[in-house]
Amino acid sequence: MTTLTTIAPQSYEEVQAAICKDGRIFVRGGGSKPALSTPSALGDGAVLLDMRWLRGVVEYEPGEFVFTARAGSSLREIAVLLAEHGQHLPFDPPLVEQGATLGGTIAAGLSGSGRHRYGGLRDFLIGVRFVDGQGRLVRGGGKVVKNAAGFDLPKLMIGSLGRLGVIVEVSFKVFPQPSAYATLRVTQASLDAALTTIARLNGSSFDLEALDLVFEEERPTLYVRQGGFAAALAERQERLRAWLGGGEPLPESEEAAFWSASREFAWVPATWALVKTPVTLGVIPALDRVLQAAGAQRRYVAGAALAWIAWPGDLEQLDAYLTRLQLGGLALRGEAEWPFVGVRNGASLTARVKRVLDPFHRFPIL
Amino acid sequence: MNLDGLLGELKRRVPADRLLRKPAQLAPYESDALTAFRSRPAAVLLAETQEEVIQAVRLCHRYGVPFVARGSGTSLSGGSLPVENGLVIALNRLNRILRLDPAQRIAVVEPGVINLDVSRAAAPHGLYYAPDPSSQLICTIGGNVAFNSGGAHCLKYGMTVNHVLGLKAVLPDGEVVQLGGESLEQVGPDLTGFFVGSEGLFGVALEITLRLLPKPECYRTVLAAYDSLQAAGDAVASVVASGLLPGAMEIMDALAIEAAEAAVQAGYPRDAAALLIVELEGERIQVEAEFAHLMQVIESSNPKTVAVAKDDGERARIWKGRKSAFSAVGRLSPDYLVQDGVVPRSRLGEALATIERLSQDYGLRVANVFHAGDGNLHPLILFNGRIPGELERAEALAGEIIQMCIALGGSITGEHGVGMEKRHHMSSMFTETDLQIMAELRRALDPAELANRGKMFPQGEAPALHGRGPHPLEEQGVISRM
Incomplete structure (x- = not known):
């Protein structure tokens, strides 16, 4: 593996400064999704941004049911703070105890079983600030629950894997937690x-x-x-x-x-790959036949909207299976040069967006 | 721009009765629901198929002609205002519900499908489409997608973007893309979400996959009257802070109440300074428990009177009054401007007091009817465009309200979009860098800036602002307000 320079920025300016230097940029939050945060084939001079020191709540007025925090804040500290006021993030982000951060959760685009009731991450993220590949600090969305001004940049950050920009600050709407x-x-x-x-x-x-x-x-x-x-x-x-x-x-x-x-995915064997796959009710019978035959473990959660697949073998095999079923997935754990498996649409639009936000290829390909 | 080239090609491809060129035919398209702006397109294409839309966009790209996609023209921000001498692609005839899958709770629709028709089609399966703009009887899903429309019931389940799972769209340079899918989840950047609310600048949605929700088992709709607007605003903050999550929370002030009563006899108390509608929805047992809790919060907010809808009929009447309020206010005044700013919910009372003061300072009446639970204000500024200078005063008042929303940490628009109307406020809400990056993203999709040119961005060239508001057809006596 290439040796990496690690920078642990403590301010937005430090993130900007890191990006304004040379070298490929790789971002890591809590490291709870190693397939997404273990750099591979970055070449010399690559820089790892360890975001865990860019943490802390910027703004939280409980009566407003909205908070703004720095992206490296852990889900756990946020959950504790919200719980003090009887509130929570209703989309139930995973890997809380394993140190997942807000920024990492957004970059990976993860929601948990609790998304069933009111919707997923995309339905609760209301604002972001990120640094793009030219070191520009950008804001999209806002801090109020309803906002139709300008392009919805927060949506672009969801699932962007830190490859369109480095998320530095996020605003979420929250809901009262059931008693x-x-x-x-x-x-x-x-x-x-x-x-x-x-x-x-x-x-x-x-x-x-x-x-x-x-x-x-x-x-x-x-x-x-x-x-x-x-x-x-x-x-x-x-x-x-x-x-x-x-x-x-x-x-x-x-x-x-x-x-x-x-x-926490306690059911996933330690050495197996873990893959998120969006599904619908209709496709599950065919998918499950394949998974069962391959000896995979799996859960279909949130009213069968989402499959979590624990995969024992090589991800190339799963990639082939998912492609045949016209499904796509994202590996969170497991050996993967490229975290996406199966089919993915919108690639040409993603490429256009990437050319704007990362014209000098500072971030890995997306 | 080679307009003749474009029109020549279109003439060869579509029958003459679907390519409107005559002034009388174009008049209906010169304005949308923001009638202060007006602009005449070179032609209107009444598209009937997705392929025609794709061809039209490609031809516009080839000949460098700006285009605006249009549904029912209900935009309150001037979002579907034509580009002078450009092409309007009218989508109302693309009104097929292509698929409705009750087991997977999705509907795949074309952009010209009327919002309410989705819920009507889903109703036999116990499902509905949640976003409910007041114009839902006529507005189209394509327009809702372009402007990320909201409605009274956004509080719990969000706006249009939260209900769009996938899209097929033609980008401004003619590329057809498929974004998202049928699952509630996705991997990779949320391109579907990015497209929604792009105000037509990213192209035209051709097929939209919508998420449907099961109808709640029961509703409890409470109507509380207050002595002041501020008291009603404070009551909303108390309900939010109490940990309840109503499906909707709406406020109307005295002027709006009077107008709604005159229009539809909703049964609102006429002597109230403000009216708060709170609606709980969900499983009956849970709703009853929440209702008891809500009534305690309401009682302690010093209401003048409190009434509860006894049956579906009463509930429907309460909502009819609320949803007709915009058009009803139109009866009170020759002209009005609607604002759409958002403030943090804990600052509602303060924001309303400021609006009241501004109304007095400017000597213009302001009616308020809005989505209080979201902090989404809708001040309707009443004026008479025939009196010289009144439109300008109304605009100045509107500008002050928007600046107040920004100062309180809110937004210039909650659900109507930026469109023509709020372009010049974008730079108060976003930095130069933010706007620069948005402009770069736009040009990455549309280098010639053909799609809905002139909207959203502050530097867009402005067509003349008209002194008074009637729609061009209204002026000609073809239509009239209800």
């Missing part, structure tokens, strides 16, 4: 049965915080999470259970732990 949660565990006779149940739930008026399909010794099992006022929760869960025709409530002592373990 209590309850989860129903519902085993399913088959994958088809599970998908049918998910389709029924997706079309129903039950307000679900999360709806995940996991395999417990290859047996499809649904975890259905509800949240709200504690006083109403037991009755709501009972109603849901009756509607589903079964299911056992997770004991209170296990409820939060289950979702936390899910958020």
